[in-house]
Amino acid sequence: MVRGxxxxxxxxxxxxxxxxxxxxxxxxxxPAPIVPWDGIRDASEHRAIAPQSFSNRLIRSPSLVLATxxxxxxxxxxxxxxxxxxxxxxxxxxxxGGGYSAxxxxxxxxxxxxxxxxGRVVYVSFNYRLGALGYLDFTRFSTAERxxxxxxxxRDQVAALRWVGDNISAFGGDPENVTVFGESAGGNAVxxxxxxxxxRGLFARAIAQSPPPNAxxxxxxxxxxxxxxxxxxxxVVISHAGGDAEVTQPTPQELLSDASxxxxxxxxxxxxxxxxxxxxxxxxxxxVVDGEFLPExxxxxxxxxxxxxxxxxxxxxxxxGSIFRGRVDILPRSPARIEALFDRAPxxxxxxxxxxxxxxxxxxxxxxxxxxxxFWYPSTRVADFHSRYAPVWSYRFDVAPRLLELVGLxxxxxxxxxxxxxRTDEPLARVMTSLGGYEAYAAxxxxxxxxxxxxxxxxxxANDWPTYDERTRATLIIHDDDHIEADPRRQRxxxxxxxxxxxxx
Numbered sequence: 001m002v003r004g005x006x007x008x009x010x011x012x013x014x015x016x017x018x019x020x021x022x023x024x025x026x027x028x029x030x031p032a033p034i035v036p037w038d039g040i041r042d043a044s045e046h047r048a049i050a051p052q053s054f055s056n057r058l059i060r061s062p063s064l065v066l067a068t069x070x071x072x073x074x075x076x077x078x079x080x081x082x083x084x085x086x087x088x089x090x091x092x093x094x095x096x097g098g099g100y101s102a103x104x105x106x107x108x109x110x111x112x113x114x115x116x117x118x119g120r121v122v123y124v125s126f127n128y129r130l131g132a133l134g135y136l137d138f139t140r141f142s143t144a145e146r147x148x149x150x151x152x153x154x155r156d157q158v159a160a161l162r163w164v165g166d167n168i169s170a171f172g173g174d175p176e177n178v179t180v181f182g183e184s185a186g187g188n189a190v191x192x193x194x195x196x197x198x199x200r201g202l203f204a205r206a207i208a209q210s211p212p213p214n215a216x217x218x219x220x221x222x223x224x225x226x227x228x229x230x231x232x233x234x235x236v237v238i239s240h241a242g243g244d245a246e247v248t249q250p251t252p253q254e255l256l257s258d259a260s261x262x263x264x265x266x267x268x269x270x271x272x273x274x275x276x277x278x279x280x281x282x283x284x285x286x287x288v289v290d291g292e293f294l295p296e297x298x299x300x301x302x303x304x305x306x307x308x309x310x311x312x313x314x315x316x317x318x319x320x321g322s323i324f325r326g327r328v329d330i331l332p333r334s335p336a337r338i339e340a341l342f343d344r345a346p347x348x349x350x351x352x353x354x355x356x357x358x359x360x361x362x363x364x365x366x367x368x369x370x371x372x373x374x375f376w377y378p379s380t381r382v383a384d385f386h387s388r389y390a391p392v393w394s395y396r397f398d399v400a401p402r403l404l405e406l407v408g409l410x411x412x413x414x415x416x417x418x419x420x421x422x423r424t425d426e427p428l429a430r431v432m433t434s435l436g437g438y439e440a441y442a443a444x445x446x447x448x449x450x451x452x453x454x455x456x457x458x459x460x461x462a463n464d465w466p467t468y469d470e471r472t473r474a475t476l477i478i479h480d481d482d483h484i485e486a487d488p489r490r491q492r493x494x495x496x497x498x499x500x501x502x503x504x505x
Contacts, residue, residue, distance in 0.1 A: 002043040006081060010116050013077045013171065015047030018126060018163035019156065021071035028138060028148045028256060031073060031159040047074045049104035050130040051261045053269045066106060070133065070261055075126040075160055076105050077171045078112055080119040088174035090456045093124040093164055093203070097184030097210075097414070099330065100153060100285040101131045101272060109183070114422025120453050122173035124164055128156035131268035135285035136229055137222040141252040148256070150290040154196065157189055161202040179205040179456040181313075183417060187211025191314075191382055192287050194307045195298035205459055207313040207452060210320060210413055214378040214503065215286040216297055221279070222288040225271065233259060233267040276330050280337035281373060283330055299378070299503065302385035311459050312386055313452070315395030315475075316379050318411035321371020322364075333370030335361040341373070349498035356495035364408070371413070376489075377496040381503050384470050392468040393461055395476040396488065399444040401437035416478075419445025420452070440480050448478060 004013035019031035026032060048069035079089070096103040096110055104110065110125035128134060134153030142148050149155070165175045180203040182190045187208040193199040194206060230252045237250065237259055250258070259267075268285075275284040289297055301307040324331045332341050338361040342350055359365040383394050399419070400411040409415075418429035424442050433441055451461040466474040466484065473487035487493070496503070 001040045003040050004077075005044040008113070009081050010113065011079045011081050011171075013043040014045055015074045015076065016041070016043050017073060018075045019073040019159045022073060022129060022133075022152075023070045027070065027133070028152065030149050030152065030155050046076070046106050048072055049106060050127050051133065051265050052098075052102045052104075052130050053265055054102070066104065068261075070129075072127045072129070073156060073159070074105075075124060075163055076110065077168070077173075078116045078123040079172050080116055080122075082119065082172070088169060088177075089120065089122045089172055090177045090179065091124060091164060091168050091173040091175070092121045092452075092456050093126075093161065093178060093180045095128075095157060095180065095182030095186035095189045096125065097182065097186040098130070099272075099283065100135045100185045100188075101268065103130075103185075108423045108426060109417055109421050112421065114420075114449055115453065117422075118449075118453055121456055122168065122171055124160075124168070124173075126157075126160040128153045128160065131285055132229055132233075132264055132271070135287070136226050137219065137288045137290065138226050138252070138256060139290070140223050140226060141230075141256065143253060146253040146257060150288050151293045154189070154192060154287050155198075155293060157193060158196065158198045158202070161193075161199060165202055176204065177456075178203045179207065181207035181209065181452070182211075183209035184211070184414065187314075188213060188215050188286070191302075192216060192294065192298050194310070194312070194386075195296070195301035196294055198293060200308055203308075203310065205311045205455060207455065208315075208379070208382070209416070210316050210375050211314065211379060211382075212283070212374045213382045214297075214299055215283050215374070216294070216299075217282065217286055217288055219288060219290060221282065225275070225284045228274075229267055229271050230255060232270045233263060236263045236266045236270075272330075276332070276337065280340040281332045299381060299385070302382050305389045307386060307389075309390040311391040311393075311455070312383075313393045313395065313455060313461060314379050314383050314386075315397065316376045317413060317415055318396060318398040318400070319368060319371060319409070320375040320413045321367040321369070322409045323412040323414065324367070324370065331367075331370030331374050333366040335366070338366060338369060345499045346501065349495070352495045353499050356492045372492060372496065375413070377493065377500070378503060380473070380493055383468050383473075387467070387469050391459075393455075393465055393476070394468040394474070395478055397444070397448070398477055398479040399437075399441055401433040401441050402435040403432050403437075406435065416445065416448065420448050421445070422449065444478055444480075447482065 020035050048067045050072040051068045105125035105127050112123035116123045129152050137150045138148035188211045190206050190208040191213040357365040357369050383392050397416045398411050455461040
């Protein structure tokens with residue numbers, strides 16, 4: 001049993017293990033069953049989050065330095081203070097973003113108070129392994145004495161969903177009515193889980209916010225990243241040891257098993273920084289098509305109807321790519337990266353892409369090109385394919401506070417999060433709205449949250465939001481005045497359709 005707390009009219013249980021600690025011999029191993037405990041476990045406080053570099057975080061808002069530990073596989077449950085009610089509530093399970101290298105269930109989105117205070121849902125969030133610990137494929141280094149498993153972060157997510165199915169009724173939730181949703185890498189997690197056989201039956205609906213659905217890679221590419229990482233990790237370990245000759249030749253197995261957590265994170269950051277230039281259009285921390293746990297690319301599963309046929313809301317923001325600058329510049333938005341993609345594209349389609357993005361590879365056009373490559377266009381393909389087999393609703397979030405417009409970010413990646421989660425009081429949200437636009441921004445978040453809640457309850461977000469199909473491509477534009485557009489950005493979509501034949505279907 002666990003003991004939670006009452007806070008602000010809500011019930012909260014925090015830091016509940018959903019798997020055994022992935023430490024020592026369990027490092028790089030699949031999530032193992034929970035280690036049982038005696039008596040009542042205190043669940044009033046958050047536990048440590050997944051190891052990560054805090055300098056690489058995107059738009060998140062923890063205001064304190066958080067403790068990290070490889071022992072991080074915990075789940076949090078928030079529920080309305082209606083203990084003893086006989087009617088179970090729908091369950092919303094949120095998967096945090098952060099490029100599979102940062103973020104946690106302690107972020108404001110992991111708490112979900114705006115959803116829970118409606119009294120209509122039980123809200124769940126959880127931590128999963130990040131960076132090299134969760135999203136590099138080291139199976140090529142397995143030996144009889146030391147094995148390594150692929151897709152550990154994805155396996156953690158499935159384990160957390162299984163925990164929900166087995167336990168959520170004790171917290172007032174309905175295990176038969178679970179909606180999984182996430183943003184950014186969390187959105188990629190959603191679309192990937194929809195193609196993961198082990199996740200079948202663990203959720204009834206799905207919401208993917210600003211996902212990069214095609215950020216799932218082949219074993220051959222991920223093997224190169226694993227080798228690159230081993231080289232980087234060896235250098236870090238030698239550096240930490242002061243260049244001692246006795247530690248210059250550890251085997252990959254010894255490196256991965258014995259390196260400190262800080263060394264693993266330092267090597268992860270180094271790999272993450274160099275990957276976008278060495279492999280334009282790719283991101284090193286992502287699921288791998290291992291032929292076992294993830295048997296095929298999710299895009300192919302969506303196309304051929306093998307993805308789980310659950311109702312789906314999927315969408316992106318107006319200008320996803322404009323925020324990716326400096327240390328988080330991971331998209332193909334620079335002239336060199338754009339040129340690399342053009343070199344791989346069919347010759348006859350290149351002028352059409354330049355026409356769709358006037359000024360390419362200039363700064364603004366390059367940002368939109370990169371954002372559409374990573375987020376928007378593959379999301380339209382998921383919507384196209386999945387709509388053949390299950391209900392789909394498509395949206396685009398266009399609301400940008402005045403300050404973001406002035407600095408050229410507009411409605412960029414992650415901007416909807418503060419409004420959707422009713423956290424416009426966060427310091428960064430106050431800064432964004434300091435020059436105007438607060439009312440429209442907060443109101444858009446309220447409307448969006450109402451849609452998500454209704455979808456979680458009954459599987460239809462709104463009667464006047466038409467389902468998406470390949471004939472009309474009806475899309476809800478969330479703006480000061482919400483409206484439906486048919487096939488928005490048709491010219492761009494057609495240009496991408498010719499530019500990336502692999503996604504065209």
